Amino acid sequence: MSTKPKDGTDIAAGLLFMAIAGFFAWQGLGLDMGTSTRMGPGYFPMVLSGLLFILGAVILFKAFGRPDDEPMGRIAWRGILFILPAPIFFGLTVRGLGFVPALFVTTLIASQASLRMRPLAALVLSVVVTIMSTLIFSYGLGLPFRRFGPWLPL
Amino acid sequence: MTAITRRILLGSALALGLAGTAAAQFPERQITLVVPFAAGGSTDVVGRIVAERMSQELGQQIVVQNVGGAGGSLGAQQVAQADADGYTILMATVATHALNPLILTQKPYDPVADFAPISLLVLVPNVLAVNPELPVNTVQELIDLAKEQPLAYASSGNGTPLHLSGELFKSMAGVEIDHIPYKGSGPALTDVLGNQVPIIFDNLPSASGHISSGKLRALGVTTAERAPSFPDIPTIAETLPGYETYTWNALFAPAGTPPEAIEALAVAARTAMADPAVAERMAEFSATIVASGPEELAAHVQAEMAKWEPVVRDANVTMD
Amino acid sequence: MELLSNLALGFGVASSLTNLGFCLIGVLLGTLIGVLPGIGATATIAMLLPITFQLEPVSSLIMLAGIYYGAQYGGSTTAILINMPGESSSAVTAIDGYQMARQGRAGTALATAALGSFFAGSVATFLVALFAPPLTAVALKFGAAEYFSLMVMGLVMSVALAHGSVLKALAMVVLGLLLGMVGTDVYTGAPRFTMGITQFADGLNFVAVAVGVFGIAEILRNLENEHDRQVMTKNISRLFPNRDEFRQMVAPILRGTGIGSVLGILPGGGAILASFASYTVEKKLSKHPEEFGKGALAGVAGPESANNAGAQTSFIPLLTLGIPANPVMALMIGAMIIQGIVPGPNVVSEQPELFWGIIASMWIGNLMLVVLNLPLIGLWVKLLTVPYYVLFPIIMAMCSIGVYSVNSNTYDLFAVAGFGLLGYVLSKLRCEPAPLLLGFVLGPLLEENLRRAMILSRGDPTTFVTRPISATLLVLSLAILVLVFLPQIRKRRDEVFTESDA
Numbered sequence: 001m002s003t004k005p006k007d008g009t010d011i012a013a014g015l016l017f018m019a020i021a022g023f024f025a026w027q028g029l030g031l032d033m034g035t036s037t038r039m040g041p042g043y044f045p046m047v048l049s050g051l052l053f054i055l056g057a058v059i060l061f062k063a064f065g066r067p068d069d070e071p072m073g074r075i076a077w078r079g080i081l082f083i084l085p086a087p088i089f090f091g092l093t094v095r096g097l098g099f100v101p102a103l104f105v106t107t108l109i110a111s112q113a114s115l116r117m118r119p120l121a122a123l124v125l126s127v128v129v130t131i132m133s134t135l136i137f138s139y140g141l142g143l144p145f146r147r148f149g150p151w152l153p154l
Numbered sequence: 155m156t157a158i159t160r161r162i163l164l165g166s167a168l169a170l171g172l173a174g175t176a177a178a179q180f181p182e183r184q185i186t187l188v189v190p191f192a193a194g195g196s197t198d199v200v201g202r203i204v205a206e207r208m209s210q211e212l213g214q215q216i217v218v219q220n221v222g223g224a225g226g227s228l229g230a231q232q233v234a235q236a237d238a239d240g241y242t243i244l245m246a247t248v249a250t251h252a253l254n255p256l257i258l259t260q261k262p263y264d265p266v267a268d269f270a271p272i273s274l275l276v277l278v279p280n281v282l283a284v285n286p287e288l289p290v291n292t293v294q295e296l297i298d299l300a301k302e303q304p305l306a307y308a309s310s311g312n313g314t315p316l317h318l319s320g321e322l323f324k325s326m327a328g329v330e331i332d333h334i335p336y337k338g339s340g341p342a343l344t345d346v347l348g349n350q351v352p353i354i355f356d357n358l359p360s361a362s363g364h365i366s367s368g369k370l371r372a373l374g375v376t377t378a379e380r381a382p383s384f385p386d387i388p389t390i391a392e393t394l395p396g397y398e399t400y401t402w403n404a405l406f407a408p409a410g411t412p413p414e415a416i417e418a419l420a421v422a423a424r425t426a427m428a429d430p431a432v433a434e435r436m437a438e439f440s441a442t443i444v445a446s447g448p449e450e451l452a453a454h455v456q457a458e459m460a461k462w463e464p465v466v467r468d469a470n471v472t473m474d
Numbered sequence: 475m476e477l478l479s480n481l482a483l484g485f486g487v488a489s490s491l492t493n494l495g496f497c498l499i500g501v502l503l504g505t506l507i508g509v510l511p512g513i514g515a516t517a518t519i520a521m522l523l524p525i526t527f528q529l530e531p532v533s534s535l536i537m538l539a540g541i542y543y544g545a546q547y548g549g550s551t552t553a554i555l556i557n558m559p560g561e562s563s564s565a566v567t568a569i570d571g572y573q574m575a576r577q578g579r580a581g582t583a584l585a586t587a588a589l590g591s592f593f594a595g596s597v598a599t600f601l602v603a604l605f606a607p608p609l610t611a612v613a614l615k616f617g618a619a620e621y622f623s624l625m626v627m628g629l630v631m632s633v634a635l636a637h638g639s640v641l642k643a644l645a646m647v648v649l650g651l652l653l654g655m656v657g658t659d660v661y662t663g664a665p666r667f668t669m670g671i672t673q674f675a676d677g678l679n680f681v682a683v684a685v686g687v688f689g690i691a692e693i694l695r696n697l698e699n700e701h702d703r704q705v706m707t708k709n710i711s712r713l714f715p716n717r718d719e720f721r722q723m724v725a726p727i728l729r730g731t732g733i734g735s736v737l738g739i740l741p742g743g744g745a746i747l748a749s750f751a752s753y754t755v756e757k758k759l760s761k762h763p764e765e766f767g768k769g770a771l772a773g774v775a776g777p778e779s780a781n782n783a784g785a786q787t788s789f790i791p792l793l794t795l796g797i798p799a800n801p802v803m804a805l806m807i808g809a810m811i812i813q814g815i816v817p818g819p820n821v822v823s824e825q826p827e828l829f830w831g832i833i834a835s836m837w838i839g840n841l842m843l844v845v846l847n848l849p850l851i852g853l854w855v856k857l858l859t860v861p862y863y864v865l866f867p868i869i870m871a872m873c874s875i876g877v878y879s880v881n882s883n884t885y886d887l888f889a890v891a892g893f894g895l896l897g898y899v900l901s902k903l904r905c906e907p908a909p910l911l912l913g914f915v916l917g918p919l920l921e922e923n924l925r926r927a928m929i930l931s932r933g934d935p936t937t938f939v940t941r942p943i944s945a946t947l948l949v950l951s952l953a954i955l956v957l958v959f960l961p962q963i964r965k966r967r968d969e970v971f972t973e974s975d976a
Contacts, residue, residue, distance in 0.1 A: 010903075013900075016899070016903065017649065031659075031664060039925045044925075048651050048655070052649060055641060055645040056645060073902075080898070083866075084690070086891075087870065087874045088887060091878065091885075095884075106870065110866065110870035110871065113693075116861070116863045133871060133872075219882060220882075222881050223675055312659075336660070340807075344791070348615065348616070363796050363821075438814050
């Protein structure tokens, strides 16, 4: 038990904002600032980065001397591991594999994020979602997706 | 898992009635026409009208896919990298095949080496127009006024054909006019109609409604000849001899596409453009039909790049 | 009474059996596609646009307009049910609507949205019919300086969106503004913060950011404690609002309609402020501002009405000037051109049956929407009883399709994942996503108009206070700022007093 109370969440938030501000400022260094009449592309972002850095610093400063009333709680590692790769996979494969297989695997990946989802149920769900989506988007709306892509030996 | 996955894949493939047919004459399946701009823009409109008529001609559906972004470069790049089988073609413009390659410091594609030309479809005039409150009625009066007081002109964006039409005008007339870029033609027109900015370079089709209603005063069209839809508007070249710019639309396939496919597409394009119904739509759109063959298009691209190169250099327009 | 004969002409056109049919199809398709997560009005219209090309001009535009407000309606439904807004306007609805859904009041929230939208739509349609030409003249008075001041006002209001720390809300707004800078600079063509990725040259995709920070962050939060946390209450009390709730929603709906109608007229992005502005006003006027963010009925009723009113009045610049106020309107212009209609001020005089037919069909479409959707509420609410672990893979699949379908851009999908992670981290740090999204939407407009105003005034910053409309807006912003911060200061003083008492 530390003697001085501090709000851990706000400390993290303040640091995160300051880091993001630093990143944008660093990335914006190469951009022309221009004059106030003809502002360059770097002018506005630099002002904003400065502002964000100050706000982050104030949040950080105010976090000390105050207890954390609502700690962070558990983190959804399994969710992060399976939910986030799902759209990435779809993006990487929709052109190569085609709409149908890409969507099927995407749904299958996403469904693994829950502990409650059993393998067979996941398969059934993915098949149903794939068939329905193909009917709606590809056949119904005629979206220009290739249903099966060139990567498949069909 | 993989075995099951594969079986499911095959199962759903059968369920969806995937047709695997033997090779036949081009085209044997759906063709994708990539329009490198957002749906609803003028290139999209031309593309959809042509695609619809060409589909009838080829007996296969041509589907329009909008791949907008980076002034048309993203869509063009996608077609440049697509399979060279004739099933992915591009609705190119002066931006994708003349201006962007000159402006961009990083070249995402080569407009000549990466593409097989099919057909130059239409030429679309641009127009120089002013808010009626600006006390000028002719191009010469505008040039005179610009020498006396600071003026500004609006365009649909930095590096667009309209911006460069303005820059070419400035250099040929020897005047200085501030360029105010907008995100597209719509917002630029709004500000000129409201007299926030007095002058605009715009596509004739998008400005035509305002010109005929008198909300905008057209000073000159940018083509060498007067536009058939507006025979009363003089050309800028009547004041500044040699001034000529226009927007154009053309079809390209990826380099290496079989000649039979190119031929089939070029014939279909020519037939489509010869259809009176299509011609009428294009006329409403103030577009002049060219419907050239592949060789003419190749020569056209060379000519356009040669024409714009000095303008781009003088105006010092670059993008990464 | 020219108006009456015009309206009669319009209703004559719109109520022909064919046009009624296309209006219905449009509204229905719009709602059904718009309700899919990650698919907003713009994506829906882009998907359905080709279908309308085969039709007669009037029917085609009536159907498109139907798709537009149908999709907007569907988008609000998704925002309320699963916290996944597909448009900036429904991001506001998501704040309190989703909380209501979690408390088992999804039916009430949806009914409120439907009724508010219908009322606002009817009033705004009438405004369009009555005042379209004079209102256009007002809209044209807005130049760069005026839009800049308007956006400043929007930013000041954004602080009210947060129900937690004001400081963090401000930081989120600024972060949103910075994210809005990503892409090619309009003035010089210089790429900014794109990491050399050409696909981000036009900026980050709004849907990708919204789906990420709202929807995916929420899915991840729900997956944290799967065993001991219910996402939704299973006991859904009533489907429809009771008399007390009806009384509560009247004033917000009226105010929302007014705010939305006015802002919708401005073609330079006024409509996107409508729902944010209404939310701020409601929170300020409410006797229980602490309820906002925790399922306040007024937080749904006001913004939904404002949003729909704005959607209707944003047809004014389109119909009278041929100028698109937003991407959806740009699509409609394209549809007009394909149909051989030259958009512009002549449409009213040259094609009166088209102009008035569309206006009449807007009202009919709104009526259809409310008739269609009130019974559907039961179905939507039942959807919430589907176990969450079945629901979210479907949501992920729909998001992927929806985001990809707009521009066929793979990087938009990477952005969804990236912003999902950022949104989750920020939510763990008790930072709310709505102010970020507002900043993201306003950022480019703010910068563009600031820079344009400075060029046009040749570097004279007094342009913002010497132009009357701009000055008025800035004074209003100042007043709002005082109103927002005064209670805070007073509260702090109270705290000081109570401490000294103890």
